[in-house]
Amino acid sequence: MNRAELADFLRRGRARLEPADVGLAPGARRRTPGLRREEVAALAGMSVDYYTRLEQRRGPRPSRQMLTALARALRLTDDERDHLFHLVGEEPPRRDAATAHVRPGLLLVLDRLYDSPAQVVTDCGAVLAQNALAKALVGDASARPVRERNLTRRFFLDPTARALFPPEDLPGHARDHVANLRAVAASRPDDPEPATLVAELRAGSEEFARLWTEHEVSRRRPAVKRFLHPVVGLLELDCEVLLSHGGRNQLVLHTARPGTESHDRLQLLRVVGTQDMRPGTTPLGGTRGTAP
Template sequence: MDRTELADFLRHCRSRLAPSDVGLSQGPRRRTPGLRREEVAQLAGMSTDHYTRLEQARGSRPSRQMLAAVARALRLTGDERDHLFHLAGEEPPRNRPTSEHVRPGLLLVLDRLTDTPARVLNDRGDILAQNAMDRALHGDASTRPEAERNVVWRYFTDPAARELFPAEDRDRAARTAVADLRAALGRRPDDARLAGLVRRLRARSEEFSALWDTHEVAVRRGDTKRFLHPVVGLLELDCEVLLNPEHDQRLVVYTARPDSRSYERLELLRVVGLQDLTSG
């Protein structure tokens, strides 16, 4: 691990980003260009102290998960991400059918969506990135263990994940999730991680196993979803799914119809969510 070069590289990448590049407000006058360390840490889902130690060429060796999160926070290209891994003494992620590295351009689109929830997932259901509104709606995935950042796994193994949906919508949500996962496995039957996820879900959830045996297949596309948020109440949102076939990733955007009750509640969620992020 080359601590000095790693620290210098992180400082350089941080200095070239403006707050608006990552969906943050400019705030008070800044003495130096670029993001603050605490802002990078927030985007990466790590403590400011831990990130600061990396930039100061000290502290423990970062994990692969942390390196991937920092690469996303700093909007690194694929080559820059690989360089970051090399500096930390790690082999970069090998090219896999499903990439976990979100392209900077897609992250830029995500960051510009400041008034509506949006997230990037791969076709396994792993949450790769969220904007502030999506964290306010679904919770911050970066605070969970890596295995629990998969939306299908959480839906079938964590009862709390279902509480976000009205009871009468839960069966349909379950069928849709399983059908989409089967479509992904059909495209890539040799994907060990995808097959492993299905195997673990079948062992853990009788409901998932029964639905899997129905052989329903359907790629997740646009839909209307209802959410029971604990603070703002029921939200009925149009769900648009923008596919990136090259990396089997999807940008999911939730919008409310203008002048509807859900539109008003989504505005309230934006205020509440930003207050929670500021206080955190």
Template sequence: MSADHYTRLEQARGSHPSRQMLAAVARALRLTSDERDHLFHLAGEEPSRDRPATEHVRPGLLLVLDRLVDIPAQVVSDRGDILAQNAMAKALTGDASARPPAERNVVWRFFTDPSARELFPVEEHDNAARTAVADLRATLARRPDDARLAKLVSELRARSEEFSALWDTHHVAVRRADTKRFLHPAVGPLELDCEVLLSPEHDQRLVVYTARPGSESHERLELLRVVGLQDLTRG
């Protein structure tokens, strides 16, 4: 969308772009939720109320993400959709933007794609599965009318017996700080502290991974800055 087209839109003149184009403009300009809603109204569209976490990364979280250059960090919706990653996060867990939209959801991939678990030690799988399901159930408790979330749960239950069994335990817990272990193919094992910063509405999280200074994982994380970022550049 050109600057002239956007100006005409602000003045309620000219043709109206699609909802997808409006969402893309809102992301590019890092509009607040109120500004985004106003943009939709100018275009004669009703702002979507059930998809804030997947259409629009909150400006405050994106601002912090932009400044985290030496540690892995990513913005994830409370549904599990990866919304934005810095270069270090892409080097650690892979570039989510290169995957089909459905596969950018970390819960979906964990329960439907065996290769997604290869990044973690086998002994971590059970706890990771329980944590993911409990967190998703907590999200559904906050937004019981979220049709997209209900669809995700329904499809996961149909695809994964493990997910379905864990869902039936009715355990609820919001994902918080934790220690995560990775098996990175380039730099080897990593033990990282995972910190989670929640947005005010709790619908988006900034997830940050750090290693204790002086530890072997800290050295390997430094190596990942070189090896991983070079791989991304070549890719």
């Protein structure tokens, strides 16, 4: 691990970004250009002390997961992401493999979608990035452990995830999750990620196992979805799916039609954010400060 080169690369990457580049408000006047250390740490989901030690050449060797988070926080290109991995002595992820790296341009689009919930997910359902309104609508995925950020896994193994939808819509969501994963697994027979997820869900969910035997196949596609938010109520939103990185990373965008009650409620959600009228709770029924 080249600590000196890593520290320099992180400092320069931080200095070239402005708050607006990562969806943050400018705030008070800054003495030096670029993001503050605490801002990068928050974007990467690590402690300020940990990040500071990396910039001071005395930090521990970051894990691959942490390197991916840093690459996303600093809006690194694929080449810059690979360089970051090399500085730590890690082999970068293959360019043609499913990746947790989100391209800077896609993150910029995500930040600009301030009035519509949007998130970047892999074709297997892992949430990679969310804008503020998506976090307000469905909860902050970054607050959960990495394994629990997968939408399909949570739908079948975490009962709290289903509280987000009207009960009568749940069977359709279940079929959609299974049919999408069936298509992904068939398209990547040598990739252990979808196969491992399928095996886990077949063992852990009778519903998933039953639906899997029906062999329905359908990729994630545009649809109308309904959400039950504990503060603003029922939202009926148009869901659009935009492909990126060979189709393996997808920008999932939810919009409300102007003039509808759902549009008014979505605007209200922008104001109230994740606040719940019940003290100490989040939209998915968790406790503040913990993963919902």
